[in-house]
Amino acid sequence: MKIGVYVCECGSNIAATVDVEDIVERAKEFPNVEVSRVYKYMCADPGQEIIKKDIEEKGLDRIVIAACSPRMHEPTFRAVLEDKGLNPYVLEIVNIREQVSWVHENKEEGTEKAASLLKGAVLRIALMEPLERKKVGVTHKALVIGGGIAGIQASLDLADMGFKTTLVEKTSSIGGKMAQMDKTFPTLDCSQCILSPKMVDVGRHPNIELLSLSEVVEVDGYVGNFKVKIKKNPRYVLEEKCTLCDDCVPVCPVIVHDEYNQGFAPRKAIYIAYPQAIPASYVIDPDACLGIDPLICSKCKDVCGPEAIDFDMQPEIIEEEYGAIIIATGYETYPIENIGEYGYGTIPDVISGLDFERIISSGGPTGGKILRPSDATVPKTVVFIHCAGSRDPSKHLPYCSKVCCMYSTKHALQYKHVVHDGTAINFYIDIRTAGKDYEEFYQRAAEEDHVIYIRGKVSEVFQDGDKILIKSVDTLTGETVELHADLVVLATGMVPSEGTKEMASLLNVSVGINGFIREAHPKLKPVDTAIGGVFVAGTVTGPKDIPETVSNASGAASRAAGILSQDELEIEGTVAKVEESLCRGCGMCVEACPYSAIELKAVNKYGHTVQVAFVNEALCKGCGSCAAACLNGAINQLGYTDGQILELISALGEQ
Amino acid sequence: MSFEYLEFGKEEKDFIEKIEEISGQNVYSCYQCGKCSAGCAFSSSMDMTVNQLIHLIQLGQKRRVLEANTHWVCASCLTCTVRCPREIDVAALMEAVREYHLREEPEKIIISEIPKKAYDKLPNIALVSNFRKKTG
Structure with missing residues (x-):
């Protein structure tokens, strides 16, 4: 040697x-x-x-x-x-x-x-022996979880590359948070106008199978060969029969808050999320409807000409194999009712950024008029409070949510475009406009639309008659200030969505301290995860704006295509190896394995059926947990055998 | 510390517009980098820095602006104007505040009544502004 x-x-x-x-x-x-x-x-x-x-x-x-x-x-x-x-x-x-x-x-x-x-x-x-890299086949089909702009973009890119793609969306329509927004910074493009063509593309792309009202419930397998169970919840309306005639809605007797409009508008138990929704079909909300078990009311079914309504639809489980998975389950807004001093939830005219999007949207509950929630009057002074939750490690979120400076500036500018003689005031800690044309947008808001910026964090807001009293500081003059406003908009921070947390645990990908999924490398592998074949797109890894989300999604799609385009994948040779004669089938290794790569299998040993551990080499990451856990020394980690580790320890122990 | 009450009514807007009209500058252009104050040779003699004064103009705080000595200390050396990254003629803004002040109280200085020996002590810039005011 x-x-x-x-x-x-x-x-x-x-x-x-x-x-x-x-x-x-x-x-x-x-x-x-x-x-x-x-x-x-x-x-x-x-x-x-x-x-x-x-x-x-x-x-x-x-x-x-x-x-x-x-x-x-x-x-x-x-x-x-x-x-x-x-x-x-x-x-x-x-x-x-x-x-x-x-x-x-x-x-x-x-x-x-x-x-x-x-x-x-x-x-x-x-003591090292040459090891062999095994090869596994690849299923040339992708799964994208989450139908927001990230999932939409990733699906379209994969589908355009020729890969069959399944897009799974939990709600009744794709579109995600972007569909709720009125305009997008810094160009003030109408959000729906730029999003809906992509949504329509998803709906009619021959390579995309869209599963709405669906959730991924189980994932097995490994890179190139994932076995996935998807639960498809009933829509109670047959998508292919529904003609969107709207006859069902007037007769429905149930009225609930419309979540698309942030609860500011009513909707019926049978509804369509919004006119541009994809799949383009009405849906019945089973929690509100009186027609689903027990059948008390069937008014919508009676008037439905095309007979599209079926109260007996049941959830179904779809089992499918995929070569790569993209997680694009997005974000939620920070629960700002946690910030007691800002009064969200108790003062009606304190609203969130997303609430403001709906109020200012021409498709929203006020038809585009800016009216405050308490008395439907036009607010003459609007205060935008930046960092509502963000940059507050002691009580709320430690990180900067990245988009709020820009969207508060956009809101203030939009407000001034509608209420010309109104006053829009932004209270900020820092103005962060790191994006193409963002600084220019911010300067335009101040210079052309006279949006006022006061550097200082608002300490507290109170209801004072029909106005809101704001106590803050102006750190540029070093003075504490107070003023009355008619409407307060909180620039809510971003947190990982429930779906993101669920998918992270289901797919075994690690999450960072703030709950966002951890990338394989924050700079050089921003759309990979530590699990081979599982990629991430959009805000699942942290706050992002729309351009960044879209390029992130395209990146994830191209990384996934790198796997899907191969016929075989090589897997690492440093995997765990079981010495069957020593294994007593106790299953401790099965428990120890963080990647679910080991299972017990029945084998015939000297005429007896006994359990022995079996390692799926494609799943094994070579972490060595099983080898350490095995009491009999029946598992060896190739490349890190007990003998090799002992040599290492003896050298380190020489001093 | 007491709270300074901010209002954004007609009086405030009128003040901002008048300053803009006299100076020909957009006061909202200022993003408070402070380069004007940093380079001003007389900052130490001012009770409020130049950028603070501009900030108060943006907020329409007329009383506070007029109470400051900042614009009177300004010698119009134009260092701020030359250096401003937002291309604001800061010296013109200072001049506008001086003019506004003098126009507000037209009877305060009656040139004919100023004793001759006071000329030596009076800031020249104040007198010049006053003459200019008289020209409309």
Whole structure:
């Protein structure tokens, strides 16, 4: 056996805290080491060439590289080995950057630590066997969960690339939050006008199967081969028969709050979310309808000409296989009633940003007139409070919700366009307009439409007669200020939706401290998750505006297409392996596995039927939890066998 | 600390419009970066910085604006005007406030009644503004 050791300086990243020359010299004394060298940047082409040359000339059969995290350059160096005919798994990368030089200040201690890690790696790699990468087939079909603008865009992109795509939406129509908005910043395009063509495209695209009123309830399988159960709830109206004639609505006796209009308008128990809804069909709200079990009323059914209403529809479970999944389950607005001092829910004229969208929308409850909720008068002074919930780590949300500066500016500007002699005042902490044409939009609001900006956080609002008294501060003058307003709009922050939380747990993807799904890498893999074949689009990973969501969704679609377009996928060789003769079928490994990759199977052992653990290699991520949990030592983690780990420990324990 | 009550009525709007009319500047253009105050050679002598004064003009706070000494200390050196990133002629705004002040109280200075020896102590800029006011 001939081991080659290569130590990287990474400029001064490593060399400043680790005496690289020293550890290279020490490595020469380690067992089986044929050659030990240092180079400034091992990952650079000349660095790779050094290794290739040594493999060729000295006949090396194991390579140890002390450099940065294997998450950075493992693929680079594996390719070097493969290029020279070595198995890619006889490579060991010792992370002496993130785990040594970047976390230590004392060069002597850093050098000692690097040396013992290096020795462990040399001892461990000596026991390494070449491993094989298995191949699995791919189902050329995508699942997109969530029918907001992110899900719509991802579905359309995949469908246009020729992949069959299922779009699952929980509510009766796709469109999501964007469908509730009146206009979009910074161009003031009508939201529905730019969204509805895409919705129509989804409805008629031959490659898209749209499942509304549906939820993903179970996901099994692995990259390229997911087995998914989708529960399709009954619409009670046959989509293909409904002609949208509206005859059913006048006769329906049940009136409830219309959630599309944020509760400011009534709707019937049979309704269509909004005129542009897709699927273009009415729907019965089973919680409100008097016709569904027991059948008390069937007025809508009696008047329905095309006989589209069926009270006996039942939920159905659809089972389907997919190669890739995109989570696009979006956000909810922060429950601003939690901010007691702002009075949402107790003062009728304190409303949320989304409430304002409906009030100002020409398709909304007031037909586009700006009327305040309490007495339906036109407000003459409107105060917009930024950061309602956001940037408040002590009680609410620690993060900036990113879109509120812009949408409050948009609201103020829209208000001034309707009420010319009105006053629109924004109370802000900072104005953040980082987006194309955003700063210009903000300046235009101030300059052309005389929107007033006061820097300071509102402390409290009170009902004072028919007006609202606002107490705040103007940090530019350093004075506390108070004023009366007719309407207060809170710039509500974004939180992950319930659906996002549910899908994160169902698909086993990790979430960050704020509940948003964690990307595989925040900068370089922004639409991947740690689970192969599962991608994320839009606000599931954090607050985003519409342009960012759309490009994010297109990114997720193209990443998913990277899997769907292949016939076979290679999976990592470092998987768990069960030694059947040692397994006693206790199932502790099944419990320990975070990826549901192990199950017990009945096998015939010496004439007896016994349970033994079986590892699905495509699901296995090589984390080693099962190997650690197994009492009999029946599971070995390939590449990290007990023997190898013991060698590593013995090297680390030498001091 | 007592609360300063903000109103956005006709009086406030009239004040803003008059200042805009005299100066020819859009006071709403100011986004309060403070570069005018930072570069002003006389900031330390002002009881309110230049950007604070502009901010109060934006809010229509006439009384507070006229009470300040900022515009009287201003020597119209134009450093602020040259440096303003929003292309506001800040010195013109200061001049407008001075003019507004003098127009508000036309009887305050009757030139013929100013004693000769007071000329030495009076700020020239105030006198010039006053003469200008007389021209309409």
